[in-house]
Amino acid sequence: MLREDYSTWRCGQHVLSLARPRIMGILNVTPDSFSDGGENTDPAAAVERALQMLDEGADIIDVGGESTRPGAKPVTPEEEAHRIVPVIRGILSKAPTAIISVDTRHAAVAKICVRLGVSILNDVTGFTDPAMVQVAAESDCGCIVMHWNKLGGPVTRRMVQLDSERPARVRRTVPTSTRRFTLPEAAPVMREIMGFLGDQARVLMRAGVSHDRICIDPGPGFDKTYDQDVVIQRATRKLVSMGYPVLNAVSRKRFVGAVSGVKDAPDRDFATTGIALAAVESGARVLRVHDVAGVCQALDTYWAVTKADPRQGFVSIGSNVGDRLENLSRAVRLINEIPMTCVVQASHAYETQPAYGIETSVVNAVVEIRTELAPIVLIDCLLDIETQLKRVRDPRLAGHGPRTIDCDLCFVEDEEHAGPKLTLPHPHLGERDYVLVPMEDLMHDPVRYLMHAGVPVYAPEDRVGHVVAEVGELDWQ
Known part of the structure; x- marks a missing residue:
């Protein structure tokens, strides 16, 4: 039968068809995550939540043991492993064929999780650590390459560079608060993000990771301004054109609250769903969300009435x-x-x-x-x-x-x-x-x-x- 998208994402022993979008349920086993910190710190409760998300329609469970919210305190690999290993074991004991992703930047933790049977390595630092690249190459896991510029947003840094190149007299004549457009220019933002993602994907492939194991994530909310995040979402089609599955991971983030007017993170699920459906329409095929039941209902009905997919x-x-x-x-x-x-x-x-x-x-x-x-x-x-x-x-x-x-x-x-x-x-x-x-x-x-x-x-x-x-x-x- 004819379909718009025949792509697949190879994740360990699984070959995940992306002919329709997939849901990745977020399972944070941390005390300090920005919207659900402390809810799943008990391993038994975390396992039950994972099974609940699977029954709600999640295709993947993304387990994380370190918060990446602004100002969060880094944790050691030992502490991260202590948090997530019992949860991963518990999920696979009750759902042996579940597709589990581990959200970690620590190679030691990733290596342990590969032995446990996880199928995806989700690295917020984009596999910039050679040790993480080695773990990926020695496994058959799917790999999520995320953009995170810890030195400031791409447009911010670029604008500082341009301003420093101007003569001092010229810089003083133009007030820094003057804005002629509602959003920053898209080209510099996407040039840096797409360049980084493409470079890191090639690093993985040179190490032996096949193209069909790689997924890309532009990293919304990670040291980016609200306006830059909107620019990135509007450029989803450009990301899709790179030839890798695109992960949309905006769930409950601050820019979602900024554009929707919803202040409390747990109340941003409806707004998250709106952005997620827009991303799907532009070609994103994996949605990383907290509210699995709500997004699944919206996605299933949207897909049913817009796409012929028997x-x-x-x-x-x-x-x-x-x-x-x-x-x-x-x-x-x-x-x-x-x-x-x-x-x-x-x-x-x-x-x-x-x-x-x-x-x-x-x-x-x-x-x-x-x-x-x-x-x-x-x-x-x-x-x-x-x-x-x-x-x-x-x-x-x-x-x-x-x-x-x-x-x-x-x-x-x-x-x-x-x-x-x-x-x-x-x-x-x-x-x-x-x-x-x-x-x-x-x-x-x-x-x-x-x-x-x-x-x-x-x-x-x-x-x-x-x-x-x-x-x-x-x-x-």
């Missing part, structure tokens, strides 16, 4: 209560009624052996769909269908008890996700005979298809829930 997907359905064949047929009809979703075809129904603690045999089928809904939205629609068909969940049976219908979202084209509510591809997809055999009704070689998509598939004798008989066709049209 995806292929597969839903496994099963029933072991009542008229099982009719339950499956009703489920397919209801799936076909989900907004912005249609059923392409449904497999035959198959009698399968019990698996995962289920005591009775199950009738299963697989439904191929096309959908333009975000997966985190689609899974809620499927859970609603289970409710409509009166599925009863017994918490003592961990989801494996009798059910009138079970709807598992197994696979969506170009989508990865990890969280308590949804994991894509489904973590048990490759071992389920009752999914793989029905998929043969829908395509020539599902094993080859799934393995090409990075899903490991078990040999038939090693699978669970083996198909024992064909039951018949589903009546759904």
Whole structure:
């Protein structure tokens, strides 16, 4: 299918499709961050917040242990590691396929986190430390190169340089407070930022980091004036033209408050969303935000009504209560009624052996769909269908008890996700005979298809829930 953007971002074992924008949820485990300091200093609370953000739609969790707000006190690598290592371990223990980014400028901390399994190195100093470059080169992590000019904003420094070159008599005749334009000239600002980002990206590539692992961030709020930050946001298309994924990281920052009139940082989420959507329209593909739920809702609806982006997907359905064949047929009809979703075809129904603690045999089928809904939205629609068909969940049976219908979202084209509510591809997809055999009704070689998509598939004798008989066709049209 035709898409505007085929780019991907390679982050460790993950190849993150950027055909649609991605959300990076901010998890600060610091006592002094500018808007949420102290909220997640307890590791258990931080892990729960990370899992919550995944269920809200975050594609990436960005864990940071050192505040970079103006005036913040630097922390030692040892203290930073003490803050973030238990959190990273906790997240990956509960969501092993989650994409985790570590926000650090310390090579020693980055190296520890790579061993723990993080997928992205987010360096606010733009990999200017050769030791950080070495860590990046020795890993397969994605790398975020950020611009941070600690000596003053680019335009400020450039204007000081120009003023110093003028004769003293000329400098005195022009009041320094005179302004002829509402914003500074864009060219000097972007020349420095784009030059720095391009230079540092080439440093990484010369060290062995592939182009498709690099993402760039112009560093809004990092020693830049409010006006310069606005200039940078308006120049997002220029940043995109450099050929790297662009990260938009404006969440709750001071310039957001300046342009919106909102003084308190935690109250700037609506304003943040407005700027984030503008950045997406200009080509930014990763949004780093505090309010994951709000930005995801805005982004999903914006994308749905402005971009034609249908995806292929597969839903496994099963029933072991009542008229099982009719339950499956009703489920397919209801799936076909989900907004912005249609059923392409449904497999035959198959009698399968019990698996995962289920005591009775199950009738299963697989439904191929096309959908333009975000997966985190689609899974809620499927859970609603289970409710409509009166599925009863017994918490003592961990989801494996009798059910009138079970709807598992197994696979969506170009989508990865990890969280308590949804994991894509489904973590048990490759071992389920009752999914793989029905998929043969829908395509020539599902094993080859799934393995090409990075899903490991078990040999038939090693699978669970083996198909024992064909039951018949589903009546759904």
